[in-house]
Amino acid sequence: MQGQSGFWDFEDRLKELSAEGDPLEKLSTTVDFEMFRPALAKALGRSSPSKGGRPGFDPVLKFKMLVLQALHGLSLAQTSYMVRDRLSWMRFCGLGPGDTVPDANTLWDFREALIAARALDKAFERLDRAISAAGYLPMGGQIIDATLVAAPKQRNTDGEKAAIKEGRIPEAWKDRPAKLRQKDRDARWTVKFAKARPKEDGEPQIDIAIPFYGYKSHISIDRRHGIIRRALVSDAAAHDGARLREGLIDPANTASDVWADTAYRSAANEAFLSKAGKVSRIHHKKPKGKPMPKPVARGNAAKSKIRAHVEHVFAEQKDRMRLFIRTIGIVRAEAAITLANMAFNMKRWCWLDSRSASA
Secondary structure: OOOOOOOHHHHHHHHHHHHHOOOHHHHHHHHHHHHHHHHHHHHOOOHHHHHOOOOOHHHHHHHHHHHHHHOOOOOHHHHHHHOOOOOHHHHHHHOOOOOOOOOOOHHHHHHHHHHHHHHHHHHHHHHHHHHHHOOOOOOOOOEEEEEEOOOOOOOHHHHHHHHHHHOOOOOOOOOOOHHHHHHOOOOEEEEEEEOOOOOOOOOOOOOEEEEEEEEEEEEEOOOOOEEEEEEEEEEEOOHHHHHHHHHHOOOOOOOEEEEEEEHOHHHHHHHHHHHHHOOEEEEOOOOOOOOHHHHHHHHHHHHHHHHHHHHHHHHHHHHHOOOOOOOOOOOHHHHHHHHHHHHHHHHHHHHHHHHHHOO
């Protein structure tokens, strides 16, 4: 019969995890999470010690748990459980087997405080400065794109939908605060198109239209390192092109080129980029009712090879990180997507470091 596990058994397990290349240990080594403490502490404010009660959890610990949530697409309850269950997650959070782990309600209140203070935006900017200071400056130009992020579908009547689109609260909801809290009035329906496979004889088929409900994540990455440098969130129905002029251009990039697909091609955007001293590498649209001129098609193909790098970011976030909006309203959706962008940048930073070490 085996004896009870002790401290040294715990330490031996951690050494085994380190020997096998614990990615969270690498993340802790690369990212100094203490740099976020000032912004986190400011968002929480100071509680009076005269109130008594149990001391609160460390804000950096709770922030690390939100990063874990974003990395793995979990709910807050699942995140709390996994920190209690997995040794590698426990070590990443600076906890031991006997330590208390923040529960879902504690994490929810913490995230709400960060949202109210706009602290996540400050944390994103602080991380970007740290990545640049590590030698990964924004360079090579920038690539802009957007992707749809799903949210729980709403079952509303036609009248309720019309009221929401007009910015009003449906009459039936006004006297039902519990129902109103569960209704997302910011997310929108849109239609995304998927290319249909040609028939066996090669004849093209009509593209597939897929209804989609949720939000849209707009990002700008630098071409050289693939780090997300600028980001914003809109509802799913918002047009991509207009967002280019809403803060997606990073003035710190050392190159002037800007790549984007045809959705961003407009006279307003071209004038905006020219005034900002940027060179447009945006795809040209096909002329209506005419074939695409061969020189333009070749130019678009060359641009696509560069622009395709932004798709790697979305694939990582939506497939491996399982990005999904679990909350109600665009403010909380912005928080979820900002955390996902930060988590991606942290992983990307680790990868860039490992590539430099092996070079």
